[in-house]
Amino acid sequence: MLCKAIKDLVLTDYLDQQLDGELKGNIESHLATCPDCAAFARDVQKTLADPFKSIVRQKVPERVWESIKANIPVKVSLADKVTGLLERITPVFSFPRLSPILAGVAVMLIVGATVFYGQQAKQVRVKEQVEYLAYLLTPADPQESENSSMETPIEKYFL
Numbered sequence: 539m540l541c542k543a544i545k546d547l548v549l550t551d552y553l554d555q556q557l558d559g560e561l562k563g564n565i566e567s568h569l570a571t572c573p574d575c576a577a578f579a580r581d582v583q584k585t586l587a588d589p590f591k592s593i594v595r596q597k598v599p600e601r602v603w604e605s606i607k608a609n610i611p612v613k614v615s616l617a618d619k620v621t622g623l624l625e626r627i628t629p630v631f632s633f634p635r636l637s638p639i640l641a642g643v644a645v646m647l648i649v650g651a652t653v654f655y656g657q658q659a660k661q662v663r664v665k666e667q668v669e670y671l672a673y674l675l676t677p678a679d680p681q682e683s684e685n686s687s688m689e690t691p692i693e694k695y696f697l
């Protein structure tokens with residue numbers, strides 16, 4: 539029973555050198571006293587561990603990486619799509635005779651929009667000022683002027 543457990547560990551964690559401290563010590567002391575398990579451990583080491591020790595990491599030829607890269611589907615981002623679209627549109631702007639006209643139209647549109655929104659904003663400001671002045675000039679609400687004379691309706695009733 540103990541030998542089976544030892545052999546299981548020799549095949550797994552002991553082989554992978556994943557054991558620490560006490561358990562590893564227990565296994566090694568068992569291996570020192572049990573010829574059967576010691577033979578098993580040597581066998582495992584020789585057939586399962588040693589062959590991998592001499593392995594050298596092979597250098598992958600650059601063309602293999604290139605081929606892998608070429609075969610990975612590329613997810614096109616929105617930014618790339620916009621860039622692609624702009625790249626398709628730009629020839630229009632690089633058309634020699636049309637370019638200044640388009641640039642002029644663009645400038646006019648920008649200036650026009652700026653002036654238009656500026657005027658709208660100004661109108662809003664003027665409207666606000668007029669409303670504020672109107673509010674200041676409006677005679678106070680009769681109810682409010684009564685209150686401002688420090689008399690509540692009840693006081694007025696009794697006085």
Ligand SMILES: [Zn+2]
Binds near residue numbers: 540544574575576
């Ligand atoms: Zn044993």
